[in-house]
Amino acid sequence: SSSSSSSSSSPTAMADVDDEQLTAAEIRARIAEQVAMIGTLQEEAVTADRDIAEASERQRLRRELDEKRSMVANFGALVRHKQSYRRKIDADVASGPGAPDDLSLLPPTKKKRAPSSSLAKSTISYASDVVKRDFVWEVQGL
Numbered sequence: 001s002s003s004s005s006s007s008s009s010s011p012t013a014m015a016d017v018d019d020e021q022l023t024a025a026e027i028r029a030r031i032a033e034q035v036a037m038i039g040t041l042q043e044e045a046v047t048a049d050r051d052i053a054e055a056s057e058r059q060r061l062r063r064e065l066d067e068k069r070s071m072v073a074n075f076g077a078l079v080r081h082k083q084s085y086r087r088k089i090d091a092d093v094a095s096g097p098g099a100p101d102d103l104s105l106l107p108p109t110k111k112k113r114a115p116s117s118s119l120a121k122s123t124i125s126y127a128s129d130v131v132k133r134d135f136v137w138e139v140q141g142l
Helices: 002-006 011-019 024-090
Strands: none
16 A cells, blocks of 8 residues: 555554554454553563662762772871881881970980991882971981
């Protein structure tokens, strides 16, 4: 029929034209197919909603995990800083709580001194135990 080929190309329009040719039993069968399809799609919509809720929960948990990891990193840095500070106190390079603020007031430590004619070498690594504050360095005895 030429009218079906010249009508709109949408599937609904084609279905309407084809439906005009069907018997009542065939139309009932197509209605039953559509009802079954609606049921299937409703189930898929419920599944999709559940999947969305689960994805949202996973996203929330990932943000919480990121926060906990950040806290672990921050506390780890704090612990390393405190351990470094303790080592500096033990080496009399820094003063601890209750110690004189001026390290020159501490009793002198007895260290073996190299003869003044020998080569002295000092190496400092800035790669770890970084402390962010101002320092004043003083070299004496030159």
